[in-house]
Structure formats: C-alpha cells, structure tokens
Amino acid sequence: MGAKPGAARYDNKMSDVTRASITNGIWLCRNCHAQIDRDETLFPPELLFNWRKEHEDVVLRDLGTRGEQMRHDIEMSRYPFLEDCPAIIQRIALDKPIGWEWRLAAELLRYLNRPQLKRLKNLQSRLSYRPLPPVKLENLMGFVAERTNVMTNLLGPLTSILDRLTESFGPPGEAGNAEEIYDCCVLLRDILSTAIDHEEIIHFTGLPEEGEAIREILRDAMGKNLIKLSKLSDSLDNAIALIGTDHGGTSEDPHVVTYKVAFDLPDDFTANFNRELKRLERLL
Secondary structure: OOOOOOOOOOOOOOOHHHHHOHHHOOOOOHHHHHHHHHOOOOOOHHHHHHHHHHHHHHHHHHHOOHHHHHHHHHHHHOOHHHOOOOHHHHHHHHHOOOOHHHHHHHHHHHHHHHHHHHHHHHHHOOOOOOOOOOOOHHHHHHHHHHHHHHHHHHHHHHHHHHHHHHHHOOOOOOOOOHHHHHHHHHHHHHHHHHHHHHHHHHHHOOOOHHHHHHHHHHOOOOHHHHHHHHOHHHHHHHHHHOOOOOOOEOOOOEOOOOOOOOOOOOOOHHHHHHHHHHHHHHHO
C-alpha cells in the first residue's frame, strides 16, 4: 500500500504502523517501481503481495540453505488453515507485525465475507432475484413460524462468536491465537451466509395476498443487523491506528478499546409482528 496520501494504492484506513511494517513492503528496481505506480488497476495490492510470495519461494528454493527451508516449512505447517487465503493474510500470520491479531481478523473478514456482503448489497438494492416455490395460504403460518425461528437461532450465537473472537486476540501484551481467529471469522461468514439465505427467502418466496403485510415486517429485519458485521473490519483498522500514538497505551498501562455491536430488531417489530400474527390467526 502507498506510503503517503496521493501515492499509488494508498489506503487512508491503514494505520501508519501497519503501512510501515515489513508485511506491507515489496522491494523492486527503480524501473519496475515506476511502472507499477503508473497503473494501480493493472498492479493492485493483491498482485504485488502474490509477486512477493512467489519471489520469496523461488529465492528460498534456489538460494536458501536446507536449514532455512526446514524453518520455512515448519512455520508454514503451523497455518495449514490459511493455505487457500490471499498472500497478505499468510504474511500477517508469519511476520506477526504489531497488532497482527486485529489485522489478521480484519483481512480475514474482508476476504471471507466479500461474496456474502455483495449478495446482501445486491439484495437490499433490489438487484438480485432468486426463484422460490410459492407458499399456499394453509401453509402461511408454518412459513412465518419457520422464518422467525431462523431469526432467533441466528441472532443468538452472534454475540458469543464475537466474544470468542475478542478472546482469541489474547490478553494485553500476549500473542493471540491465529487458528482461533480464523475459526471465529469462518463462523461469522457462515452465519452471514445463512442470514442472507433467510433474507432472500423472505424477499422472493411467493406468498398469498394475506401474507404480504407480515412479509414487510420480516423483510430486512435481519439485513439491518448484517450491515453491522460488514463494519467490523473497519473498526479493527481503527483500533490498529491507535498503535504508536498517545492513545495506544503501553504493555504496563494498556489502552482498552471497546467496540460494541448490538444485534437487535426494530423498536416496533414485536408489536407490529404480534398484531399481524393475530390477524392471520383469526383469518386462517
């Protein structure tokens, strides 16, 4: 990523500490440096990180000693769960720059959730469609019960997973657990995917006219909570930005960063839902 505002691939969300870390570096000759900075589209960060990884592998294979190769293999064997992840994620786990736990989680959440968040954005923008079988009037109450049960089962574990993710970062001054961070991010991805499936079912299932009012109550009730998950990476970036500043604390006197995510339903959801449910019960 660029070092200063206006530089190629500069990311204003990245902290100075992260930007200056060895994990963010790539070493090129003057000509290649100028070439990649002239075209950010042709040379995105992901490509440069992959270049670096490929080059390091070649150098290690052709020039490294047997001991260096063994050390590299041992280091990589600690993170088999990151094998299919982008090179930058692997480098963060290997290099462990300052604040690596937060940065690893932020990059994993972006990588794992990118397809799901795109689905959610398209759904909320009314740009997607999923053909689903219609629900008959006599099955409407069962459909509503199933959807509300899914909502309850999805909202429940979210807080527990976020608490577990926080614990995986480790106590102040101690290293976190990379595998635990990865597992928590995967769990969040899976919940996000299931929740978007639920939203698509609410949006696209054919309901009888009598069910349209309760559909409107259920529509996007989960989606609004899912948007909060999409902001976790930025919140972690903000925490990393505190490192090396007057607000970053020390190992003896750590600065505690608290980020609360409230997963809840609209204020009038329960009243509106119960009212409409009673109407359907009388009708059916």
